[in-house]
Amino acid sequence: MTKPTSAVDPSDATDAARAPATPAAITSTSVLAFFAADHVSIAPDAKLYANGGFFSLLRFPVFPATLPTLGIAAVLEMPFQDSMRDHTIRIGLRGPEQEERPVRVEASFRTAPTIEAQYGEPQLVPFGVTIPNVEFPAPGVYHLVLWLDEVEKKSYRLRAVQIPMVITGAAPVPGGLAGS
Numbered sequence: 001m002t003k004p005t006s007a008v009d010p011s012d013a014t015d016a017a018r019a020p021a022t023p024a025a026i027t028s029t030s031v032l033a034f035f036a037a038d039h040v041s042i043a044p045d046a047k048l049y050a051n052g053g054f055f056s057l058l059r060f061p062v063f064p065a066t067l068p069t070l071g072i073a074a075v076l077e078m079p080f081q082d083s084m085r086d087h088t089i090r091i092g093l094r095g096p097e098q099e100e101r102p103v104r105v106e107a108s109f110r111t112a113p114t115i116e117a118q119y120g121e122p123q124l125v126p127f128g129v130t131i132p133n134v135e136f137p138a139p140g141v142y143h144l145v146l147w148l149d150e151v152e153k154k155s156y157r158l159r160a161v162q163i164p165m166v167i168t169g170a171a172p173v174p175g176g177l178a179g180s
Contacts, residue, residue: 029082031154032124033075034146040071040128048073048126056158061165063138070134072105074146074154076125083111089127090147094155096140105129136160 038052093103
């Protein structure tokens with residue numbers, strides 16, 4: 001009977017065992033995800049649920065146009081030393097002329113390590129919101145913008161376009177082509 005053996009490849013080391021590329025890699029907050037969706041929610045166990053996510057093109061037959069719901073999702077990776085401090089996240093919408101549109105969500109929060117966290121381990125902090133009836137006044141490029149502690153961290157591009165309106169099932173015109 002032979003004993004099973006396993007070869008250990010030193011290049012299989014996990015990312016956690018490797019030294020960071022720069023000090024900023026472990027001392028600054030990074031935005032792991034920031035995107036638009038039809039609907040976004042956060043469960044009590046900190047899982048982010050998104051329906052219809054990662055779109056970037058909005059098609060409307062007329063302007064001004066109203067999007068029935070705009071979900072916005074963000075996941076931050078907070079370094080250990082930033083836990084147990086107050087932070088502010090703000091998400092807004094910039095219009096084609098770089099003007100701030102009346103879509104704005106702001107929240108103050110404080111993170112704390114979970115009981116399972118290892119010393120020095122960064123924390124994932126998910127945020128999600130669904131905003132009803134978002135108005136887009138004209139075609140163009142819009143940007144969702146995420147600020148953390150008054151510093152712009154990330155933007156997400158959305159383009160609104162006008163598409164031709166198609167009318168189906170129209171009644172025949174009396175004396176039209178069919179009557180000739």
